[in-house]
Amino acid sequence: MPARISRQKPHAVVVGSGFGGLAAAVRLGARGYRVTVLERLEQPGGRASVFRQDGFTFDAGPTIITAPFLFEELWELCGRKFSDDVDLRALDRFYRIIFDDGGHFDCVADDGAMKREVARISPGDVDGYERFMRHSEAIFRVGFEQLAHVPFGSLADMARVAPEMVRLRADRSVYATAAKFVRHPYLRFALSFHPLFVGGNPFRTTSIYCLISFLERNWGVHFAMGGTGALVNGLVGLIEGQGNVVRYGQDVSEIIVDSGCATGVRLASGEVVPADIVVANSDGGWTYEKLLAGAPRRRWTNRRFDRSRHSMSLFIWYFGTNRTYPDVPHHTILLGPRYRALIADIFDRKVLAKDFSLYLHRPTASDPALAPVGCDGFYVLSPVPHLDSNVDWTRQAEPYRQAIAKRLSETILPGLEDHVVTSRLFTPQDFRDRLLSIKGAAFGLEPVLTQSAWFRPHNRSEDVDRLYLVGASTHPGAGVPGVLSSARILDSVVPDAAFV
Numbered sequence: 001m002p003a004r005i006s007r008q009k010p011h012a013v014v015v016g017s018g019f020g021g022l023a024a025a026v027r028l029g030a031r032g033y034r035v036t037v038l039e040r041l042e043q044p045g046g047r048a049s050v051f052r053q054d055g056f057t058f059d060a061g062p063t064i065i066t067a068p069f070l071f072e073e074l075w076e077l078c079g080r081k082f083s084d085d086v087d088l089r090a091l092d093r094f095y096r097i098i099f100d101d102g103g104h105f106d107c108v109a110d111d112g113a114m115k116r117e118v119a120r121i122s123p124g125d126v127d128g129y130e131r132f133m134r135h136s137e138a139i140f141r142v143g144f145e146q147l148a149h150v151p152f153g154s155l156a157d158m159a160r161v162a163p164e165m166v167r168l169r170a171d172r173s174v175y176a177t178a179a180k181f182v183r184h185p186y187l188r189f190a191l192s193f194h195p196l197f198v199g200g201n202p203f204r205t206t207s208i209y210c211l212i213s214f215l216e217r218n219w220g221v222h223f224a225m226g227g228t229g230a231l232v233n234g235l236v237g238l239i240e241g242q243g244n245v246v247r248y249g250q251d252v253s254e255i256i257v258d259s260g261c262a263t264g265v266r267l268a269s270g271e272v273v274p275a276d277i278v279v280a281n282s283d284g285g286w287t288y289e290k291l292l293a294g295a296p297r298r299r300w301t302n303r304r305f306d307r308s309r310h311s312m313s314l315f316i317w318y319f320g321t322n323r324t325y326p327d328v329p330h331h332t333i334l335l336g337p338r339y340r341a342l343i344a345d346i347f348d349r350k351v352l353a354k355d356f357s358l359y360l361h362r363p364t365a366s367d368p369a370l371a372p373v374g375c376d377g378f379y380v381l382s383p384v385p386h387l388d389s390n391v392d393w394t395r396q397a398e399p400y401r402q403a404i405a406k407r408l409s410e411t412i413l414p415g416l417e418d419h420v421v422t423s424r425l426f427t428p429q430d431f432r433d434r435l436l437s438i439k440g441a442a443f444g445l446e447p448v449l450t451q452s453a454w455f456r457p458h459n460r461s462e463d464v465d466r467l468y469l470v471g472a473s474t475h476p477g478a479g480v481p482g483v484l485s486s487a488r489i490l491d492s493v494v495p496d497a498a499f500v
Helices: 019-030 068-077 111-121 123-143 155-167 174-181 185-190 194-198 207-219 229-241 284-291 302-307 340-349 393-410 428-433 480-493
Strands: 011-015 034-039 050-053 056-059 088-090 093-098 104-108 222-224 245-248 252-258 261-267 272-274 277-280 313-321 331-334 358-361 376-384 420-426 467-469
Touching: 011 019, 011 261, 019 034, 019 068, 019 229, 019 277, 019 480, 050 313, 050 420, 056 376, 068 229, 068 480, 093 185, 104 111, 104 185, 111 123, 111 185, 123 174, 123 207, 174 185, 174 207, 194 207, 229 245, 252 284, 261 277, 277 284, 284 302, 313 393, 313 428, 358 393, 376 393, 393 420, 393 428, 420 428, 467 480
Parallel strands: 011 034, 011 277, 034 245, 093 331, 277 467
Antiparallel strands: 050 056, 088 222, 093 104, 252 261, 261 272, 313 376, 313 420, 331 358, 358 376
């Protein structure tokens, strides 16, 4: 195995500055590593980056924080207090779900109010709802507390948890699990849509993801004042406070492998950055297919990734209006006329349907400072198939945006088309070209049972020594809690700095 590069602290290079990469850098810095984070874009955050346009501030990606304790732990590792740097606020209403028939359901923080909301929709389902939440907690106690921060490096690790997985019916889908407890279609949707937030098909995603319901119920749904970018900037501040570095505009073209070990990276500029260990926060497929293209690989070959199921992609329209919509909550889910058939179009048939279901984010409901006075800022997200659909987004993006604008104008944002003053689009092609996601998939591999835990790319690479993976493509999976937990796993698999 190659010797350490110097007599200084061992050097860790982190490729990518998404939440997983930033959290990994903080943890490695706290354990005595000298850390360099390399980010190809001109700002940190990856999918959680920020852009400003015409006086509006837009979070590009994740907007929902459900596990604040994972952030608090990172600040504690640096001897600091999270609340001193980030103003994280709990929302009283998590989401408003608006169904195509005009009905709605509010997911709220207060337990009593939530049960009353269930009773308003279907009095006979209150008991089933309570039983579902107890089941969700049981899954959380195993799937999150026992497994999310544990590496799955061998089949023996899977065998160890298999009895619990069987007991909790991990083979059953999230939707099938919800349907076992409640009968009303509104409630079945409300208890099962969460896999869409992490790239999964609710009708196929393992029921382990039912734990999200308890995660929300127990810790709440939060928003960082100033936007999710406030969390990104806070993490960068922790890294720099440790004496470590985040370099921007640094496009990594290769992970250098010598005698089966990662020994550094080569940048597109030709510069070589030596390292004792490399942590890849890049898309798993990109890491193996592109950054390790010249290295021998036994398990994660190009063919294996090609045959894997990838998550759906997203069409996102960011826009600002010169008026406010005070009756629109922070988070709204607006369903179209179909649900199961639309999901099949996206995940299986891979066709761009004429109808859609939408997630509308209005951060100015919580933080008006994100838009000019008298204005509102939004993004609307539509799940769409990844690039295997062969949709030409250079031609389809604007007509699709217009259809979404028309739908919003007819429903919860009356007169929208007359009030838009700034606009920007992000399509599956941008996920591929800007974020380097294979197939333009927004969340890496789809979270089905056969692509979870040991079956995902491991946090410690099976093919290259001293290479570690964090982020959505590795265990435990996508979503902010998942990628932060992937960095937490490094504490178990990366040796202490004194032993490198």
